[in-house]
Amino acid sequence: MFNDSGGKWYIVFCILTFKLYTVSFATKRFFILMTMKNDFDQYAAEYDAWFLKNKNVLYSELKLVAHFLKNAGETLSVGCGSGLFEMLLQQEYNITVKYGIEPSKAMAEIADKRGMTVRIETAEDGDFGQNQYDTILFNGTPGYIKDLQKAFNKAYQALRKGGRIVVIDVPKESSYALLYNLAKVLGTWDHSLLEGVQPQDPYPIEFVKAANWRTTTEKTNLLLEAGFSDFAYAQTLTKHPVYSDDTLEEPMEGFDCGDYVAICAYKK
Ligand SMILES: C[S@@+](CC[C@H](N)C(=O)[O-])C[C@H]1O[C@@H](n2cnc3c(N)ncnc32)[C@H](O)[C@@H]1O
Numbered sequence: 001m002f003n004d005s006g007g008k009w010y011i012v013f014c015i016l017t018f019k020l021y022t023v024s025f026a027t028k029r030f031f032i033l034m035t036m037k038n039d040f041d042q043y044a045a046e047y048d049a050w051f052l053k054n055k056n057v058l059y060s061e062l063k064l065v066a067h068f069l070k071n072a073g074e075t076l077s078v079g080c081g082s083g084l085f086e087m088l089l090q091q092e093y094n095i096t097v098k099y100g101i102e103p104s105k106a107m108a109e110i111a112d113k114r115g116m117t118v119r120i121e122t123a124e125d126g127d128f129g130q131n132q133y134d135t136i137l138f139n140g141t142p143g144y145i146k147d148l149q150k151a152f153n154k155a156y157q158a159l160r161k162g163g164r165i166v167v168i169d170v171p172k173e174s175s176y177a178l179l180y181n182l183a184k185v186l187g188t189w190d191h192s193l194l195e196g197v198q199p200q201d202p203y204p205i206e207f208v209k210a211a212n213w214r215t216t217t218e219k220t221n222l223l224l225e226a227g228f229s230d231f232a233y234a235q236t237l238t239k240h241p242v243y244s245d246d247t248l249e250e251p252m253e254g255f256d257c258g259d260y261v262a263i264c265a266y267k268k
Contacts, residue, residue, distance in 0.1 A: 073134025079141030
């Protein structure tokens with residue numbers, strides 16, 4: 001059947017095409033896996049370094065995080081990152097946040113070294129468990145979670161009755177988010193429109209590009225939809241971003257002027 005040379009060449013052609021297809025499929029998969037690494041994997045060291053250059057911002061935010069974590073009980077931190085805040089909460093306020101969920105392996109490894117027990121997974125895909133925690137913290141993560149409703153629904157299931165959720169982030173309406181969104185559209189901090197209006201050490205552009213900040217109202221509505229009630233709000237970073245690292249701020253009630261806002265709500 002394969003005696004004719006045309007038939008042989010046809011078989012050779014088919015084998016080569018198949019090989020090329022499998023090689024290109026494997027290459028494509030390799031590149032897909034490479035790009036699946038999130039920005040926090042590639043820039044884990046930059047994240048803590050940025051906070052350490054902006055100490056008043058770090059400690060003003062820490063005060064806000066601590067504000068709603070009194071008697072927190074068994075606590076899970078969703079998107080705990082490097083565990084920087086959890087470490088400082090322990091050192092400065094004796095608040096223990098033992099458990100974490102974090103998709104970036106590089107960040108999770110640092111958190112692990114700082115004493116947390118971290119599962120490497122996203123909020124959307126991770127298993128939060130059922131009726132297990134007294135407090136669930138989302139600190140600076142909502143802007144990076146695509147399906148936030150799904151994450152809040154899971155948090156509701158994972159909390160014990162009477163447990164609380166603490167959701168903290170940069171609101172879309174705040175001056176920080178307006179500035180970040182402008183930098184995101186421009187793709188750089190190095191632009192004349194941003195001259196004189198950005199902080200001395202602005203938030204690394206890679207993290208700006210990856211974020212999708214939501215308004216406080218949007219996050220409140222998602223929490224209501226998940227079943228939470230008894231809302232309370234507190235805020236910090238109330239100066240223009242250029243000056244936010246000049247002074248340490250105490251948290252204030254409400255959400256109308258802060259560039260970092262905490263929402264606390266309960267599972268009744
Ligand atoms: C701005 S950092 C906040 C880290 C930490 N909570 C803190 O305050 O220092 C955002 C974190 O969210 C994580 N993240 C990104 N996508 C996520 C997702 N889908 N689910 C959970 N965490 C996510 C990032 O890897 C990163 O560690």
